[in-house]
Amino acid sequence: MTVIDAVKTILTEFKPKFWQTDLVSAGFVKQLTLEAGELKIEIVLPFAGLGWQAMLQEEVEGRLRQLDGVKRISWQWHTEVASMPRxxxxxxxxxxxxxxxxxxxxxxxxxxxxxxxxxxxxxxxxxxxxxxxxxxxxxxxxxxxxxxxxxxxxxxxxxxxxxxxxxxxxxxxxxxxxxxxxxxxxxxxxxxxxxxxxxxxxxxxxxxxxxxxxxxxxxxxxxxxxxxxxxxxxxxxxxxxxxxxxxxxxxxxxxxxxxxxxxxxxxxxxxxxxxxxxxxxxxxxxxxxxxxxxxxxxxxxxxxxxxxxxxxxxxxxxxxxxxxxxxxxxxxxxxxxxxxxxxxxxxxxxxxxxxxxxxxx
Known part of the structure; x- marks a missing residue:
């Protein structure tokens, strides 16, 4: 298993209450790269949820830092609120x-x-x-x-x-x-x-x-x-x-x-x-x-x-x-x-x- 695969596995485990699926399966993770020891994670949420960022980082960042080759973690969070049916x-x-x-x-x-x-x-x-x-x-x-x-x-x-x-x-x-x-x-x-x-x-x-x-x-x-x-x-x-x-x-x-x-x-x-x-x-x-x-x-x-x-x-x-x-x-x-x-x-x-x-x- 590659480091990126391991990262995906860890992120997949984040599934808060009221979510029907996890970050990865839902397609919210838009970028996942590891270069020169820097793990870059870009997440785009289609709904309001700035508070999820602190929860996710608290839950997974320690485990991510234990992966081989990961020296730094760069998080990028965006929101693109989707229009739902009327x-x-x-x-x-x-x-x-x-x-x-x-x-x-x-x-x-x-x-x-x-x-x-x-x-x-x-x-x-x-x-x-x-x-x-x-x-x-x-x-x-x-x-x-x-x-x-x-x-x-x-x-x-x-x-x-x-x-x-x-x-x-x-x-x-x-x-x-x-x-x-x-x-x-x-x-x-x-x-x-x-x-x-x-x-x-x-x-x-x-x-x-x-x-x-x-x-x-x-x-x-x-x-x-x-x-x-x-x-x-x-x-x-x-x-x-x-x-x-x-x-x-x-x-x-x-x-x-x-x-x-x-x-x-x-x-x-x-x-x-x-x-x-x-x-x-x-x-x-x-x-x-x-x-x-x-x-x-x-x-x-x-x-x-x-x-x-x-x-x-x-x-x-x-x-x-x-x-x-x-x-x-x-x-x-x-x-x-x-x-x-x-x-x-x-x-x-x-x-x-x-x-x-x-x-x-």
Missing amino acids: AANLPAIQGVRNILVVASGKGGVGKSTTAVNLALALEREGARVAILDADIYGPSIPIMMGTRKARPVSLDGKLMEPVEACGLASNSIGYLVSEDDATIWRGPMASKALAQILHETRWGEVDYLVVDMPPGTGDIQLTMAQQVPTTAALIVTTPQDVALADALKGVAMFNKVNVPVLGVVENMSYHVCSACGHHEALFGTGGGQKMAEQCGLRLLGELPLHIDIRQHMDDGCPIVFRSPEHHLSLAYQKLARSVAASLYFSAKPVATPLFTRQLDD
Whole structure:
């Protein structure tokens, strides 16, 4: 066996959760050479996953250095986020490769908090990300991202420029009308407003557009689900039975309009005491896993309940943006990697990406 063959064997053993195959078999390893003692490894991921680099190097670098002739290792990581199929083959939004809809069967489960921190985490994982606040009746993105007074502008009289919020392009009905006006709209008016914001915003080149949907499963949610060229939906729930029952309705709603549900995110899985760090399952345990198994879905992540998460949102500076290395932020990073990998492996890409971002040399 040659040294390169040995390297391939070692790399083949790296197969994280939510990956359907390994680096080598998936074709992610683009270059593998050994010259003058320098082992060069180039890896291109078709989904966001900067965090996988540290995991891979920690797991295999020691073994690679033990191979004959290997004196130095040069890692090159790139991301070329693939465009995945859209529900009902709806026309794509200009420049937007994938649309991730974050939904819930009921309010109060932390859907918007999850959507915002997930979007920020995907950006930290090496993707270009934007966020759309589709919660017409209760837009919260302007509050959570500290942009309540922002207003989109139009440079050409046709398209709105998105509002920059915590480094992300964003748009929301909350930027355009007062909260009182939005809450009294009828369904058709709300749906039309969403369609305008979605299609008349100059999003630019975006790997993932995260859409924060309104809670519930009524006519307005159905109409919105049918209008948005969704790549996949995420269902946010808490472990308690009443939330799980409503989350099941959310899955049924997306199934009705043929929007693929990528998986379940269990929010408030456990409470972390700010004084001592003790973990306590206030709302029960295992509910999200049980629901995922019942629906044939993946449990993509379990997120904690902590006062810091709430406080940062109220301050208009989400924890993933304010303190990206905080252990609470790392939970969202883990979720982002799971979501991005699961999305890629869920179907066959439909197009070649338009740009490449180099992550590390």
